[in-house]
Amino acid sequence: MGSGHYHQFNPAPPSLPLSLPPKLIWSPSHRFRWSFFVVHSIDPFCNLDLGSRLIVYLITSFSMKTWRQFIGLCIYLLVWSSFISSPIVDSANSNFNSGNERTFHPVKKFVMQSYFDRHIELHDSVFDNFISQEDNVGLCQVLPENHDFVPRLSVLKRDLIGEGSHRHVSTLLKFQSQQLESSSQLLSSSCDFIIIERLPTGVFADPFELQRLVQRGVFNDVDVFGDTNLELPSFLSNRSAVEIHLVVDPNKFLEPTDIKIELPLHARYQPLNESGYSTVELGMPDILVRCSTKERSENQNYFFKLTNNDADVMYEADVLWRIPSGKKAHSNLVFVITFSVALLSTLVIFLSSLEYSKSRVRKDSKQS
Amino acid sequence: MINLSAMRSLDFTSLLLFSAIFRVILIIYGEWQDAHMEVNYTDVDYLVFSDAASLMASGDSPYKRTTYRYSPLLAFLLIPNSLIHRSWGKFIFSASDLLVGYFIHFILQQRKVPRKLCNYCVMTWLFNPFTFTIGTRGNCEPVVCAMILWIIICLMKGNLLQSAFWYGLIVHFRIYPIIYAIPIVLVLDPNFFPSDRKPILKNWTAAQAERLNDGNCLCSLHNLLKCIFTRKRLMFGLVSAAVFFLFTGLSYYLYGWEFLHEALLYHLTRTDPRHNFSIYFYHIYLHYGYDISVVEKLISFLPQFMVQLVLIFCFAKDLPFCLFAQTVAFVAFNKVITAQYFVWFFCLLPLILPWSKMKLKWDGMLCILSWMGAQVHWLMWGYLLEFKGKNVFLELWVASLVFHAANVFILTLVIRHHRFSSFFLGLEDVKSKNVAKLE
Numbered sequence: 001m002g003s004g005h006y007h008q009f010n011p012a013p014p015s016l017p018l019s020l021p022p023k024l025i026w027s028p029s030h031r032f033r034w035s036f037f038v039v040h041s042i043d044p045f046c047n048l049d050l051g052s053r054l055i056v057y058l059i060t061s062f063s064m065k066t067w068r069q070f071i072g073l074c075i076y077l078l079v080w081s082s083f084i085s086s087p088i089v090d091s092a093n094s095n096f097n098s099g100n101e102r103t104f105h106p107v108k109k110f111v112m113q114s115y116f117d118r119h120i121e122l123h124d125s126v127f128d129n130f131i132s133q134e135d136n137v138g139l140c141q142v143l144p145e146n147h148d149f150v151p152r153l154s155v156l157k158r159d160l161i162g163e164g165s166h167r168h169v170s171t172l173l174k175f176q177s178q179q180l181e182s183s184s185q186l187l188s189s190s191c192d193f194i195i196i197e198r199l200p201t202g203v204f205a206d207p208f209e210l211q212r213l214v215q216r217g218v219f220n221d222v223d224v225f226g227d228t229n230l231e232l233p234s235f236l237s238n239r240s241a242v243e244i245h246l247v248v249d250p251n252k253f254l255e256p257t258d259i260k261i262e263l264p265l266h267a268r269y270q271p272l273n274e275s276g277y278s279t280v281e282l283g284m285p286d287i288l289v290r291c292s293t294k295e296r297s298e299n300q301n302y303f304f305k306l307t308n309n310d311a312d313v314m315y316e317a318d319v320l321w322r323i324p325s326g327k328k329a330h331s332n333l334v335f336v337i338t339f340s341v342a343l344l345s346t347l348v349i350f351l352s353s354l355e356y357s358k359s360r361v362r363k364d365s366k367q368s
Numbered sequence: 369m370i371n372l373s374a375m376r377s378l379d380f381t382s383l384l385l386f387s388a389i390f391r392v393i394l395i396i397y398g399e400w401q402d403a404h405m406e407v408n409y410t411d412v413d414y415l416v417f418s419d420a421a422s423l424m425a426s427g428d429s430p431y432k433r434t435t436y437r438y439s440p441l442l443a444f445l446l447i448p449n450s451l452i453h454r455s456w457g458k459f460i461f462s463a464s465d466l467l468v469g470y471f472i473h474f475i476l477q478q479r480k481v482p483r484k485l486c487n488y489c490v491m492t493w494l495f496n497p498f499t500f501t502i503g504t505r506g507n508c509e510p511v512v513c514a515m516i517l518w519i520i521i522c523l524m525k526g527n528l529l530q531s532a533f534w535y536g537l538i539v540h541f542r543i544y545p546i547i548y549a550i551p552i553v554l555v556l557d558p559n560f561f562p563s564d565r566k567p568i569l570k571n572w573t574a575a576q577a578e579r580l581n582d583g584n585c586l587c588s589l590h591n592l593l594k595c596i597f598t599r600k601r602l603m604f605g606l607v608s609a610a611v612f613f614l615f616t617g618l619s620y621y622l623y624g625w626e627f628l629h630e631a632l633l634y635h636l637t638r639t640d641p642r643h644n645f646s647i648y649f650y651h652i653y654l655h656y657g658y659d660i661s662v663v664e665k666l667i668s669f670l671p672q673f674m675v676q677l678v679l680i681f682c683f684a685k686d687l688p689f690c691l692f693a694q695t696v697a698f699v700a701f702n703k704v705i706t707a708q709y710f711v712w713f714f715c716l717l718p719l720i721l722p723w724s725k726m727k728l729k730w731d732g733m734l735c736i737l738s739w740m741g742a743q744v745h746w747l748m749w750g751y752l753l754e755f756k757g758k759n760v761f762l763e764l765w766v767a768s769l770v771f772h773a774a775n776v777f778i779l780t781l782v783i784r785h786h787r788f789s790s791f792f793l794g795l796e797d798v799k800s801k802n803v804a805k806l807e
Binding site: 163164165166208229230231233235236269272276277322323324325326327328330331334335337338339341342343345346348349350352353354356357360 | 667783
């Protein structure tokens with residue numbers, strides 16, 4: 001790194017900048033060494049990729065002439081690094097490191113965001129297509145060679161808890177215990193369970209309520225996509241989808257373990273129905289697992305989908321929600337009586353006000 | 369339980385202080401309940417205001433927050449929510465609440481209502497469970513009530529410009545005070561507001577009847593048509609319209625079509641099929657999505673329109689009573705009724721109580737019990753529908769008809785027991801009073 005040059009030009013060892021006289025002009029090699037120091041000290045804050053590192057080296061080497069400029073640059077870089085949001089940098093980094101030869105799609109934090117970037121409405125067939133195309137979801141990551149962490153689902157149970165228009169849909173996932181060949185690999189990774197609930201038009205999720213759950217630590221992250229209008233009845237609204245992120249420590253899978261997710265949902269006003277109730281069916285959620293392992297201080301992400309074609313997984317999944325709805329037969333009766341009552345009460349108020357005024361006139365004429 | 373002699377010696381300041389402390393305790397309790405219990409004390413609307421205010425603080429449009437349907441002024445008022453503390457808004461609203469109490473006391477004092485009666489009337493506002501929960505839960509209605517009472521005070525003092533300014537502002541803030549336009553313009557009669565001096569208030573008397581000078585309401589309509597374009601009326605109309613368009617225009621300039629749609633047009637064309645106290649809700653739900661014919665629109669608008677007109681022309685001279693009766697009728701005949709609308713007439717109720725012949729036993733109790741009973745009945749069916757999931761739409765609709773009937777019944781009872789008392793003294797009244805004094 002030019003240490004030979006360094007010894008030639010500057011006999012003093014590179015100590016902290018503060019000890020250098022203010023006006024010292026640095027040699028190019030000295031500058032290069034210090035720029036290296038700068039970049040590696042901010043690396044933990046903002047995971048610079050190779051391109052950014054090169055740029056920083058070049059800037060610092062060629063522009064730093066005095067140590068004052070050096071301090072200024074350090075401060076600037078530290079402030080800049082605190083503004084970089086990690087998901088974007090993370091994904092860029094992970095893509096860069098995956099050694100992927102196909103054209104890479106920037107991995108978005110939320111899978112559903114990619115879907116709604118391309119489509120306006122949620123349709124089941126289109127969504128199934130979308131999910132199965134691996135590169136949409138980021139399944140293009142090459143699975144590391146010695147991964148053997150695939151959680152095995154034994155039971156998937158769905159339930160609707162509560163009564164009335166505000167209920168919780170609970171998903172219970174039971175996993176069998178894992179057997180590992182290399183436990184050291186498992187300990188250093190963390191897994192993100194991504195549960196995608198595609199909601200029918202009859203129900204909706206309140207994004208603000210879900211944000212409060214995130215604040216309370218129930219989920220790691222949640223977002224609602226699609227039609228998030230909280231007020232329209234169901235026949236005037238489109239479908240929405242909820243994506244829940246849950247970070248799970250993979251060490252838990254060494255033993256049989258459960259994960260329970262409860263999602264609060266609210267019923268919309270249903271279209272009119274002769275029987276007075278309309279039934280809404282909640283389908284199976286899509287569950288994706290995104291694990292990242294840290295090997296040689298570089299992040300690696302890989303996705304896989306928990307399959308629901310397994311014969312030995314037990315499914316209890318019929319979630320039917322009966323929501324009261326208006327009866328068309330009432331239509332005429334309600335119309336007639338409502339407006340009759342309105343007109344009648346208008347008449348009552350009319351008569352009482354006029355009678356009151358007349359009685360005042362009568363009283364006054366009696367007195368005078 | 370209440371020590372009557374102690375009540376008599378309570379002066380207004382201690383009442384106000386006690387109410388203030390009580391509201392502060394409620395706000396603190398609300399914060400605790402939000403943090404520790406499933407059901408929030410804070411109203412959902414307050415969270416909407418806070419979110420919109422923080423969006424505004426960061427330079428965005430507050431209308432990016434869904435269901436924010438108010439003037440940007442409200443978000444502006446709540447900006448310190450994100451800077452100081454999230455309960456800033458609740459303190460502002462509770463302070464307006466107390467201000468309403470102060471204004472009521474001031475108005476009644478100006479009209480020479482005896483102190484004991486005055487204090488009882490103020491207590492019907494300060495200790496009304498509806499009012500103290502609404503401010504401490506974070507609802508913005510106390511601000512609206514405070515502005516309306518301030519408009520009445522400005523009219524009392526003869527500050528027309530100021531009352532016009534606040535009137536324009538409040539119509540921008542909340543559309544419903546537009547119904548007060550006609551009675552206020554009617555009261556700006558040259559008889560009451562002569563050009564040379566301030567208006568004189570008619571004081572409270574224990575006497576039973578009042579001399580009627582210029583005939584019944586039909587005669588005043590004749591007067592109105594004769595001299596509608598007086599200087600003071602024109603000034604009031606123009607200034608309030610100008611203020612309204614200024615604030616609306618400024619908000620439109622800042623936030624565009626979104627503001628117009630969410631804050632104004634939504635309220636005018638609102639048809640919410642979700643269940644509420646209104647008699648129209650089931651009809652709207654059954655016909656939602658279908659085109660509404662012009663005839664139907666007319667039929668739904670006509671009762672409201674006619675009731676407002678008849679109340680205005682019969683009671684305009686007794687301004688507080690007219691405003692009260694109009695507000696009760698407006699809420700009862702509206703397409704959507706939510707609990708926060710009740711505060712609109714609760715703030716005017718203490719202003720008319722001293723002139724009511726109704727005694728607490730048993731007419732007063734009958735009114736209170738029938739109103740509360742009809743409400744509880746409705747809430748019971750609403751609970752069955754929303755929290756138990758039973759189809760009780762028809763029963764809920766009948767409950768809303770019963771509630772409407774209770775409102776109309778109470779209004780007619782209040783009208784019948786009211787002692788008409790003109791708000792201002794007309795010129796002839798002043799002359800005859802002076803003549804009487806000389807004699």
